[in-house]
Amino acid sequence: QVQLVESGGGVVQPGRSLRLSCAASGFIFSNYGIHWVRQAPGKGLEWVAFISYDGSNKYYADSVMGRFIISRDNSKNTLYLQMNTLRTEDTAIYYCAKGGQEWNVWGQGTMVTVSS
Amino acid sequence: EIVMTQSPATLSVSPGERATLSCRASQSVSSNLAWYQQKPGQAPRLLVYGASTRATGIPARFSGSGSGTEFTLTISSLQSEDFALYYCQQYNNWPPWTFGQGTKVEIK
Numbered sequence: 001q002v003q004l005v006e007s008g009g010g011v012v013q014p015g016r017s018l019r020l021s022c023a024a025s026g027f028i029f030s031n032y033g034i035h036w037v038r039q040a041p042g043k044g045l046e047w048v049a050f051i052s053y054d055g056s057n058k059y060y061a062d063s064v065m066g067r068f069i070i071s072r073d074n075s076k077n078t079l080y081l082q083m084n085t086l087r088t089e090d091t092a093i094y095y096c097a098k099g100g101q102e103w104n105v106w107g108q109g110t111m112v113t114v115s116s
Numbered sequence: 117e118i119v120m121t122q123s124p125a126t127l128s129v130s131p132g133e134r135a136t137l138s139c140r141a142s143q144s145v146s147s148n149l150a151w152y153q154q155k156p157g158q159a160p161r162l163l164v165y166g167a168s169t170r171a172t173g174i175p176a177r178f179s180g181s182g183s184g185t186e187f188t189l190t191i192s193s194l195q196s197e198d199f200a201l202y203y204c205q206q207y208n209n210w211p212p213w214t215f216g217q218g219t220k221v222e223i224k
Binding site: 035037044045047050059060062095097101103104106107108109 | 148150152154158159160161162165166171172203205207210211212213214215216217218
């Protein structure tokens with residue numbers, strides 16, 4: 001079935017790096033842009049980054065610009081989020097979501113905790 | 117950046133009653149507005165896109181309306197499974213894509 005599965009979350013110290021992955025199945029991954037969205041504990045949804053279907057266009061929230069890098073490997077049907085210089089305020093569940101007019105496919109999320 | 121403001125923050129409703137959730141955009145987003153439902157421990161679920169088009173598999177008791185800066189999600193007769201958090205999101209002017217802060221629908 002159509003699904004996205006995130007992985008790579010964990011506990012990391014401030015200033016360190018972490019790479020998240022999002023594996024897609026059940027649809028033609030290379031046809032769709034994909035978003036990363038995060039949700040801090042007890043808070044609302046915050047859009048983080050977007051990459052176009054072919055990787056040629058990338059956009060970032062101001063809060064992560066210059067620290068996070070979104071990328072994709074269409075041969076592996078996988079999306080990535082390289083998170084550098086992590087801050088405590090980056091602590092959140094990170095979701096990937098299929099783009100387009102209908103964000104109708106979301107992963108289950110992966111938890112990232114930034115703490116010393 | 118377009119700011120999305122939802123009201124009320126919490127809505128207390130009895131099962132079987134009607135619930136009306138509001139979302140306001142800081143500038144026009146045309147009809148490029150979506151609504152999501154989120155339950156504890158789960159990912160958001162798309163309910164409505166294009167302001168008024170129900171997503172696949174969404175019951176007819178959910179309806180969206182509005183355009184420009186004022187939008188409404190109506191749940192015509194609340195079922196037990198509808199008690200959850202609801203978010204609106206604009207995708208007209210991006211980046212960034214922006215969400216409202218959410219409305220919690222709780223049992224009265």
